[in-house]
Amino acid sequence: MGCALTGLAALLLAATAPAAAAAAEPDGPSVTLDCPERVTIGDSCRLIVELAAAPGDRVELPEQASEPGAAVEIVGPQLTRPPSRPTRVRAGFDLHLWATGEVAVPALALRVVPADGPPREVPVPEQKIQVIALLPGGEQQARPLKDPVDLLVPRYWPLAVLGAVLLAALALLRWRLARRRSAGAEPEEPLADHELARSRLEELRGAELVAAGRAGEHFNRVAWILREYIEARFRLARPPVEPGALQRTRRELIEGISQRPRIAPHADLLDGVLGQCDRVRFGKRTVQPDEAEHHLDRALQFVRVTQPSEAPAPVSSARGGGAG
Numbered sequence: 001m002g003c004a005l006t007g008l009a010a011l012l013l014a015a016t017a018p019a020a021a022a023a024a025e026p027d028g029p030s031v032t033l034d035c036p037e038r039v040t041i042g043d044s045c046r047l048i049v050e051l052a053a054a055p056g057d058r059v060e061l062p063e064q065a066s067e068p069g070a071a072v073e074i075v076g077p078q079l080t081r082p083p084s085r086p087t088r089v090r091a092g093f094d095l096h097l098w099a100t101g102e103v104a105v106p107a108l109a110l111r112v113v114p115a116d117g118p119p120r121e122v123p124v125p126e127q128k129i130q131v132i133a134l135l136p137g138g139e140q141q142a143r144p145l146k147d148p149v150d151l152l153v154p155r156y157w158p159l160a161v162l163g164a165v166l167l168a169a170l171a172l173l174r175w176r177l178a179r180r181r182s183a184g185a186e187p188e189e190p191l192a193d194h195e196l197a198r199s200r201l202e203e204l205r206g207a208e209l210v211a212a213g214r215a216g217e218h219f220n221r222v223a224w225i226l227r228e229y230i231e232a233r234f235r236l237a238r239p240p241v242e243p244g245a246l247q248r249t250r251r252e253l254i255e256g257i258s259q260r261p262r263i264a265p266h267a268d269l270l271d272g273v274l275g276q277c278d279r280v281r282f283g284k285r286t287v288q289p290d291e292a293e294h295h296l297d298r299a300l301q302f303v304r305v306t307q308p309s310e311a312p313a314p315v316s317s318a319r320g321g322g323a324g
Helices: 002-024 154-184 193-207 215-233 250-257 264-283 289-306 315-322
Strands: 030-034 044-052 058-060 072-080 088-097 101-105 108-113 120-124 127-131
Touching (some): 072 101, 193 215, 250 264
Antiparallel strands (some): 108 120
């Protein structure tokens, strides 16, 4: 019988322990200010309010804790429940300080709404924070801004206008001088057909395409330089062909120049030069650099023996006398 009574008493104590612990906790809120050691304007503090609230209770917070433009801007809060104290709720508010001196954090009104009981108001008293100024001499307010300075002082604007007019006049004078100089300069005399062909062949020699493994491109350019030289020098009109088609075959070109007394004796030389171009371009024949040099010399020889034989003269007269 005594053992039964002892067990029953232990069960009753265990059942009433949580209620006793809850009753032992204070109902009033505890308020903590977490601020830097030296609070200056623009700093932030943390206001922590801890109040009693059962696990099923709802904590209501003020809709707007601070007015816009107030000395203290209250942001938040964040609600948490400490794991070690399930009957307490923590509300954390961020405080942004925008004034100096003794700044008052306004009183807050929190509300706890139990799951099965009337709501309970929890007032949080006003808090004071001492905020120091950053300005020298302990000034509490920033000095007012000075009036804007007009960079273009009224008495100087005529000089500015005069300077702009002078710059415009100098620019116009420079443009007219450059135009007169370009109009009075003699135009460069274009190269004669044989001079242009010789220049292009020498330029091709300096490119050293065969040594770079581009023999096909080298011989193709030699063929086109000679074809364009013959058409310009001896007035051989290009036949009308479809776009992308060959202008004239090598055989047709040789037959055409064979009818010109001035160039007919050199038809075999031209046929040999163009024939080697075709063998390299279409036959994929391997060519050494010294062989390409010899071939280029023969092309230059053809240009030299077919150029006008008279003394140097203007290009127009040279071209007119060389056609035959």
